[in-house]
Amino acid sequence: MAEPLQPGDPRQLGSFYLDGRLGAGGQGVVYEGYGPGGERVAVKALYGVHDRDREMLRKETWAWRKVAAYCTAKVLHADLDGPIPFVVSEHVAGPNLRQAVERAGRYGPDELRRLAIGLATALVGVHRARVVHRDLKPENILLAPDGPRLIDFGIARIEEQPTTTGLLKGTLRYMPPERYRGEHGDAKVDVWGWAAVVLFAATGRHAFTGDTPPVIARQVETHHPDTSVLEEPLRSLVAASLAKDPADRPDAEDLLLGLVGAIDLEEATRRAVPDDRPAPPEPSRAELAEVVFTGLGVREQEAVPQLLLRLVAPGERAEDTLRSARRDEFSDGQVDDRVVDRVLRDFTGAGVLVWTDGTVTLSSAALIRAWPRLREWADAERAGLGVHQDLVDASRLWHGHGRKRSDLYQGRPWNAPSRGPRPAAAT
Known part of the structure; x- marks a missing residue:
């Protein structure tokens, strides 16, 4: 499995969500990533963004694309002119x-x-x-x-290119x-x-x-x-x-x-x-998630969508699709606490969930694309993810302010951004 992303690593390049590091060298980093359809890919990104670095990657990509697919990992996409130049290839x-x-x-x-x-x-x-x-x-x-x-x-x-002597590489x-x-x-x-x-x-x-x-x-x-x-x-x-x-x-x-x-x-x-x-x-994080899911009992499996979707936000970019939750936020009376604890424990043990300062989140946004079950659940509930996030934020505000009646959630105010069309005015 890929090494975790480091603090300075991007979470998304182009339309590809990044899940971890496959390797790093003098020229850049190779990430494990996932495309919009959940396809697993390798993404090579440059450390530097000088013109010389871009030209080196451009030449590499040119040579790479000339080679038959059975010899190498096929190039799928390249963006060499953006802030972070990168090349996407099939995952081997x-x-x-x-x-x-x-x-x-x-x-x-x-x-x-x-x-x-x-x-x-x-x-x-x-x-x-x-x-x-x-x-x-x-x-x-x-x-x-x-x-x-x-x-x-x-x-x-x-x-066909002219040869030159120079720096030993x-x-x-x-x-x-x-x-x-x-x-x-x-x-x-x-x-x-x-x-x-x-x-x-x-x-x-x-x-x-x-x-x-x-x-x-x-x-x-x-x-x-x-x-x-x-x-x-x-x-x-x-x-x-x-x-x-x-x-x-x-x-x-x-x-x-x-x-x-x-x-x-x-x-x-x-x-x-x-x-x-x-x-x-080595299995990907998505494959590990599937192993954990199939190893759960029926009650736990039924609870997984509800529990994991609490950690998914309705954003489009990778950094906008994750949210965290405290353990008590999973206790809503609908799912037995023992079931909640089993699900959270098993997915945490597989590296699918990560705990920081008492809150839990998905290991990476790429998991939403990489694991077919989670992608299907998120797509089916996408319209309600924003409403759920509002409710969670309101609940945190209510608890944080001493449970004042004035802080109770009253629905979306008219001057707040709307995720859908407003109802027509009454006549």
Whole structure:
């Protein structure tokens, strides 16, 4: 499940509600989000909003969109000119390669071969689009149920674009010698990255283990990693792909040919589908909410809509759709207090509800879209949410002012904003 949003994080970008953080890097943050129809997405937003940052994201999105969907997470929407530039892509259900190795250990021979085929297939697709990724590493490989996907084209290059030398960019342990020399490099940069990633999956260790940039650079230039843990033909292909001279490395199609005997991307994609990896993805907050709901008794399930809708406001923007409530506000005589306590306890334990200073609220506005039941309940009761909010506010005022008769709720005054048309004047 995504990490909680931090205080400075937006709650909404465009029409997408944000639910949590999937990751953060030097360029920005990737959020888990939900579209208007409840579709689960990944939203990459920039930290900075300088022209240079926007241009970098624009180039990344251009390269990203050129790549076939089976190679990566498909771009669904981009807004690069707003106050916070962001790109929306499909959500890939699965961990990245580093997480998978940390959780389940190094790959065995059969699953390693499937991973190698899947990555080589993805690289063929990327390179046929005339894109060079240039930052292939375990963190940039998502293990989807249908095979690996490459993400983060932040320093990718379109081959038609002119190359320039300059600031060194990339991940040091997975960069070939020519990149250390300041060269942008061609598609053989990705072939080197493929080999280093395969070795990481096979051993659980980086191919180049230095602990400082100068040491890593020296190892990359002179050290030949041990490939004896690999079986043929993978051993020879990895060794050749780690050649110091890019001219001596195979290209991605050579890798695929050596692994499956043909350059048939459809067949190679089928062979890359894992048998038992990745592990089932961590459930979303909406999926956890459904698990809690189905585990409740009949009386508790019947009470859930009434209780949770007390925490939903009728606003359109994410920050306007949440409200908080004290525990005593759920005790209205209609629902047994033991039922209320069970519902609040179980949803709190799953992270669906959050308590702060004696009040409870939904963990995020995105849950209203993400959990189909809650979305359906909110849509069905939307007309009454505003009235309920008025009643709650009036009740708080009455209690807070010592229950004065003058503070009793009298209905909406004529000069207050109305959520519907006024009745026609009597004649």
